[in-house]
Structures are given as C-alpha cells and as structure tokens.
Amino acid sequence: MADLLSDLRPAEAWHGEGVLHLPGFADAAAIWDAVQPVLEAAPFRHLVTPGGKAMSVAMTNCGRVGWVSDRSGYRYDPVDPLSGQAWPDMPDLLRAVAQRAAAAFGAADFDPDACLINCYDVGARLTPHQDRDEQDLGQPVVSVSLGLPGRFVIGDTTRAGPKQAILLEHGDALVFGRSARLAYHGVLPVKTGTHGMIGARRISLTFRKAG
Numbered sequence: 001m002a003d004l005l006s007d008l009r010p011a012e013a014w015h016g017e018g019v020l021h022l023p024g025f026a027d028a029a030a031i032w033d034a035v036q037p038v039l040e041a042a043p044f045r046h047l048v049t050p051g052g053k054a055m056s057v058a059m060t061n062c063g064r065v066g067w068v069s070d071r072s073g074y075r076y077d078p079v080d081p082l083s084g085q086a087w088p089d090m091p092d093l094l095r096a097v098a099q100r101a102a103a104a105f106g107a108a109d110f111d112p113d114a115c116l117i118n119c120y121d122v123g124a125r126l127t128p129h130q131d132r133d134e135q136d137l138g139q140p141v142v143s144v145s146l147g148l149p150g151r152f153v154i155g156d157t158t159r160a161g162p163k164q165a166i167l168l169e170h171g172d173a174l175v176f177g178r179s180a181r182l183a184y185h186g187v188l189p190v191k192t193g194t195h196g197m198i199g200a201r202r203i204s205l206t207f208r209k210a211g
C-alpha cells in the first residue's frame with residue numbers, strides 16, 4: 001500500500017556515501033519559533049575574518065559552545081563575545097531534529113554541542129571552506145535550511161576540486177560526514193526573493209559536535 005507522506009515528499013538523496021540531502025525533513029515553522037529566543041539573546045552579527053574582512057553572512061550560535069571568528073582566528077568559544085555571556089542553550093526541538101537527521105545518515109549517536117546559525121541576506125555567500133575546527137571529525141555536520149533557497153556546493157577535500165550544487169529549500173536537512181567530512185563546501189550568492197515566513201533571506205542552522 002502506498003505511503004501517503006512519502007508520496008508527497010521528495011525522496012532523500014545520497015551524493016556518495018558522505019552526503020545525504022533530506023528534502024522537507026524538518027518542521028520549519030516549529031524550528032523558526034524555537035530560534036526566536038536565541039536570536040533575542042544572541043542577535044545575528046557579521047564576524048570579521050582573521051584577514052580583517054567582515055563576512056557577508058551574519059552569524060550567531062546556541063549550545064555549549066559557539067563558532068566565532070576574529071582577527072586572532074577561528075574557534076569554538078563558550079562565551080558570546082557580543083554579550084560576554086554564555087551562548088543561549090540549544091533548544092531541545094533543534095537538538096532533536098539534528099539527531100533525527102544524523103540517524104538517517106547512520107550516525108545515531110550524534111550529540112551536538114554547537115549550533116551555528118547563518119543568516120544570508122540576498123547576495124550573501126559563503127566561499128568554499130572545510131569545517132575543521134571540531135575535535136572529532138568522526139561526527140557529521142547537520143544543516144537545516146529556512147527561507148530563500150540556497151545553492152549549496154560541495155566537492156572533495158581539495159579547494160579547487162570539482163563541485164556539485166545541491167538546492168537547499170525551506171525545511172530541508174543536509175548531512176555530511178565520513179568521506180565528505182572534510183569536503184570543501186560553500187553557498188553561492190543567495191538570489192533575490194522573499195519567503196513568506198523568513199523574509200528576504202536564507203537562514204541555515206548547522207549542528208556540530210565541537211568539543
């Protein structure tokens with residue numbers, strides 16, 4: 001007998017054994033609600049790269065530690081440099097969706113302690129990089145997308161290697177790990193548009209086991 005939900009929802013897609021795209025995986029409205037108190041306590045801000053340039057993506061965090069960048073480098077820090085306080089706790093609903101996505105990837109023991117929240121205004125981008133500030137590279141990275149579509153590009157472990165683009169839409173989850181854990185990835189400039197719930201921007205929540 002046909003499963004009604006799986007008929008309505010686009011299928012999950014593996015890109016090799018290291019990248020799993022889960023279209024429409026998350027309850028985006030519930031996630032957006034849960035993020036509001038985080039944004040009140042720790043608003044989006046444009047971090048500065050070690051080279052001194054402001055990033056086009058605005059960022060904040062929740063969880064035990066948060067990812068920060070400044071003139072001295074990149075790191076996970078338990079303190080929000082803007083408030084001088086601990087980052088807001090990771091809401092249970094966020095942790096749960098990240099764990100559910102990781103389980104679909106085969107990482108049932110994923111226990112994130114950091115959630116980096118990225119805000120892309122129209123035109124903002126993230127140039128290809130590796131996520132390598134986490135201690136245990138055996139754990140995957142899970143992202144959940146909200147708002148305008150994002151063209152996520154991911155390649156191999158070399159900066160210049162060929163990349164494929166995966167369109168990430170409102171409510172999609174993406175997991176990368178194993179052979180793709182150190183793959184170079186980024187987000188192309190977000191195209192003009194307005195999303196009914198999120199406005200003229202894309203927001204991604206990226207969950208990691210940092211420590």
Ligand SMILES: O=C(O)CCC(=O)C(=O)O
Nearest residue numbers: 116118131143187204206
């Ligand atoms: O916004 C995304 O989907 C990816 C973000 C990312 O690569 C990161 O936060 O390290």
Ligand SMILES: [Fe+2]
Nearest residue numbers: 129130131185
């Ligand atoms: Fe990344």
